[in-house]
Amino acid sequence: MGHRDTPPHPPFPFTTLSLSPDNLLVLTVATKESEGFRRFKRSAQFFNYKIQALGLGEDWDGDKETSAGGGLKVRLLKKALEKHADKENLVILFTDRWVPGGFLGGGQHVWGGELAEVGGRLATLAVMEPCPCCSLSPSFLQERINITLDHRCRIFQNLVGALDEVVLKFEMGHVRARNLAYDTLPVLIHGNGPTKLQLNYLGNYIPRFWTFETGCTVCDEGLRSLKGIGDEALPVVLVSVFIEQPTPFLSLFFQRLLRLHYPRKQLRLFIHNHEQHHKAQVEQFLAEHGGEYKSVKLVGPEVRVANADARNMGADLCRQDRGCTYYFSVDADVALTEPKTLRLLIEQNKNVIAPLMTRHGRLWSNFWGAMSADGYYARSEDYVDIVQRRRVGVWNVPYISNIYLIKGSALRAELQQTDLFHHSKLDADMAFCANIRQQDVFMFLTNRHTFGHLLSLDSYQTTHLHNDLWEVFSNPEDWKEKYIHENYTRALAGKLVEMPCPDVYWFPIFTETACDELVEEMEHYGQWSLGDNKDNRIQGGYENVPTIDIHMNQISFEREWHKFLVEYIAPMTEKLYPGYYTRAQFDLAFVVRYKPDEQPSLMPHHDASTFTVNIALNRVGVDYEVRRGRAGGRALGGGSE
Numbered sequence: 098m099g100h101r102d103t104p105p106h107p108p109f110p111f112t113t114l115s116l117s118p119d120n121l122l123v124l125t126v127a128t129k130e131s132e133g134f135r136r137f138k139r140s141a142q143f144f145n146y147k148i149q150a151l152g153l154g155e156d157w158d159g160d161k162e163t164s165a166g167g168g169l170k171v172r173l174l175k176k177a178l179e180k181h182a183d184k185e186n187l188v189i190l191f192t193d194r195w196v197p198g199g200f201l202g203g204g205q206h207v208w209g210g211e212l213a214e215v216g217g218r219l220a221t222l223a224v225m226e227p228c229p230c231c232s233l234s235p236s237f238l239q240e241r242i243n244i245t246l247d248h249r250c251r252i253f254q255n256l257v258g259a260l261d262e263v264v265l266k267f268e269m270g271h272v273r274a275r276n277l278a279y280d281t282l283p284v285l286i287h288g289n290g291p292t293k294l295q296l297n298y299l300g301n302y303i304p305r306f307w308t309f310e311t312g313c314t315v316c317d318e319g320l321r322s323l324k325g326i327g328d329e330a331l332p333v334v335l336v337s338v339f340i341e342q343p344t345p346f347l348s349l350f351f352q353r354l355l356r357l358h359y360p361r362k363q364l365r366l367f368i369h370n371h372e373q374h375h376k377a378q379v380e381q382f383l384a385e386h387g388g389e390y391k392s393v394k395l396v397g398p399e400v401r402v403a404n405a406d407a408r409n410m411g412a413d414l415c416r417q418d419r420g421c422t423y424y425f426s427v428d429a430d431v432a433l434t435e436p437k438t439l440r441l442l443i444e445q446n447k448n449v450i451a452p453l454m455t456r457h458g459r460l461w462s463n464f465w466g467a468m469s470a471d472g473y474y475a476r477s478e479d480y481v482d483i484v485q486r487r488r489v490g491v492w493n494v495p496y497i498s499n500i501y502l503i504k505g506s507a508l509r510a511e512l513q514q515t516d517l518f519h520h521s522k523l524d525a526d527m528a529f530c531a532n533i534r535q536q537d538v539f540m541f542l543t544n545r546h547t548f549g550h551l552l553s554l555d556s557y558q559t560t561h562l563h564n565d566l567w568e569v570f571s572n573p574e575d576w577k578e579k580y581i582h583e584n585y586t587r588a589l590a591g592k593l594v595e596m597p598c599p600d601v602y603w604f605p606i607f608t609e610t611a612c613d614e615l616v617e618e619m620e621h622y623g624q625w626s627l628g629d630n631k632d633n634r635i636q637g638g639y640e641n642v643p644t645i646d647i648h649m650n651q652i653s654f655e656r657e658w659h660k661f662l663v664e665y666i667a668p669m670t671e672k673l674y675p676g677y678y679t680r681a682q683f684d685l686a687f688v689v690r691y692k693p694d695e696q697p698s699l700m701p702h703h704d705a706s707t708f709t710v711n712i713a714l715n716r717v718g719v720d721y722e723v724r725r726g727r728a729g730g731r732a733l734g735g736g737s738e
Contacts, residue, residue: 120188121190122190123192124191125149126151151177174191249279250278250281257288261277264277265299269310297539315491316545322444328362328363331359331360334425335367335415336364336425337367337368337424337427339429342372343372345554345568346565346579348378350429353549356436361386362389363391366393367396367414368393369396374559396410405519409519416505421505424502424503424505427499428498430552430554431499432550435452438546449497451464451497451500451502452542453484455550456551457574463498463551464496464542466480472527484544489544492544495530496526497540497542511536512538550574556570562621563618566657579608581665582606583605589669594673604669612713612715625646626645627645628643634651635685642700645696648685648686648687658686659681688714
């Protein structure tokens with residue numbers, strides 16, 4: 098049926114027929130109320146089409162992905178048509194799909210003209226692929242029974258074999274599918290098997306679900322409001338945490354988990370920690386907060402459970418518990434900065450939904466907008482706009498990872514198979530999505546809010562005591578949250594800055610965590626200088642004002658320290674000394690240790706630098722005492738330029 102010549106049969110005079118809701122009936126085959134069927138109904142309702150679903154509740158024994166099938170559908174159609182045999186002016190639109198793999202993209206006002214253009218008493222789409230009925234020549238169809246193939250896609254658009262020909266056409270407050278080969282605007286878009294992903298992409302927009310003028314018009318449909326519901330009446334959620342590789346800022350991850358705006362007594366907690374490196378952090382978190390949750394299950398590194406098996410274990414815990422309303426899976430490389438995330442996802446009321454997460458300064462995210470023919474990443478036309486939130490909405494996508502919410506009811510129905518995370522030789526994340534797609538369950542991504550971001554794990558080191566200190570390049574947002582004082586931005590705005598003497602300024606810069614970890618890192622390294630004038634670490638080997646210290650280059654922290662100076666000290670310097678500009682170059686940066694019985698103080702001196710930065714790493718009266726002019730403590734110092 099791939100014939101593309103212009104049919105010789107004269108057009109059937111549809112121009113005399115005025116289509117209205119009374120003489121247009123849409124028939125389709127749907128054996129169950131799937132998400133695809135609901136999308137089809139919604140598109141029909143948008144144009145006020147009457148729709149009748151045939152076969153609801155009946156078993157389907159065909160190969161829904163690849164088989165031509167047809168027996169059940171033909172029987173259902175014949176039976177339905179018998180009821181309308183006496184209605185001469187009735188126009189019937191039938192879409193042949195076991196679950197409607199299509200949607201309507203045009204209103205009734207376009208039908209009269211398009212039917213006249215196509216011609217024939219019965220119009221059908223032209224299937225551009227081999228099929229069992231190819232022996233039925235186009236001339237036979239046209240001359241004997243007056244069937245016309247819509248080979249120019251004026252009414253029907255079959256996506257099979259035509260993926261490159263169909264694009265979105267944005268009109269004022271409206272979206273249509275456009276066939277580039279014939280420059281037509283088809284009314285019904287149909288796809289199955291491998292073309293369903295493109296159908297899902299088009300269905301994010303057509304007919305008016307998202308436009309540049311209106312934004313998302315359906316994002317607030319079918320919401321599940323949690324407003325006014327008491328804590329004890331909120332749905333029970335199983336939160337699964339997966340620590341599958343060494344991950345920076347795990348302490349921040351747990352802090353953010355605690356900040357979720359959801360009662361912990363309604364949260365069950367499952368943690369799979371694959372890494373011995375994080376064992377102490379996980380156990381400390383559970384010792385301090387485990388009792389606050391409804392239940393806790395920990396699978397540690399000593400058990401040696403594979404990634405996919407652990408994820409199956411977490412999902413099955415919710416599946417087997419009828420009281421589990423939602424399953425919330427979160428990987429440790431997710432920085433969940435929006436405390437309302439869980440509530441927002443629940444309220445969106447989807448079977449499977451993920452919040453958008455991206456890596457700092459990159460287009461890397463936790464979703465794919467399209468897939469290649471071999472099942473791997475491909476960039477969709479709208480991917481960058483969704484990532485950068487130039488298009489905001491709830492999107493049907495083929496792949497999600499890292500963080501997502503699944504309804505417990507879906508796990509016990511469409512996704513009841515206990516092995517969701519194995520599929521052929523695919524990794525666990527791709528296997529999960531492949532299995533969900535296979536069950537015709539839609540995966541949605543929402544970027545309606547800024548939920549957080551993904552950590553970069555590419556260059557994470559585990560050779561130090563406090564490895565997060567070295568993450569200022571790879572994960573600058575999290576480094577700032579953990580190590581830069583919360584009042585630094587106020588100081589940069591000219592507040593909270595003291596001047597104890599001319600041209601000397603005090604202002605907040607480090608958190609207590611930063612101070613503690615720098616001290617502990619130096620003590621862990623342990624190779625303090627002797628405090629002599631002779632010092633082979635510096636050029637010339639002579640130190641005029643010796644201290645007992647460790648240089649930043651001794652712990653391979655010079656690059657990171659310079660980045661800190663450029664990002665946080667240089668802006669303050671230029672603010673406090675108007676007209677001065679610095680690149681924060683330095684010859685020496687170090688942590689110095691003071692002890693009453695070792696080196697309690699320094700002689701008065703002048704640093705050979707344009708400006709000097711001194712940061713107290715501990716507190717007088719708390720970490721050390723001052724008596725009779727003798728002091729103990731540690732300080733971080735260094736001169737620049």
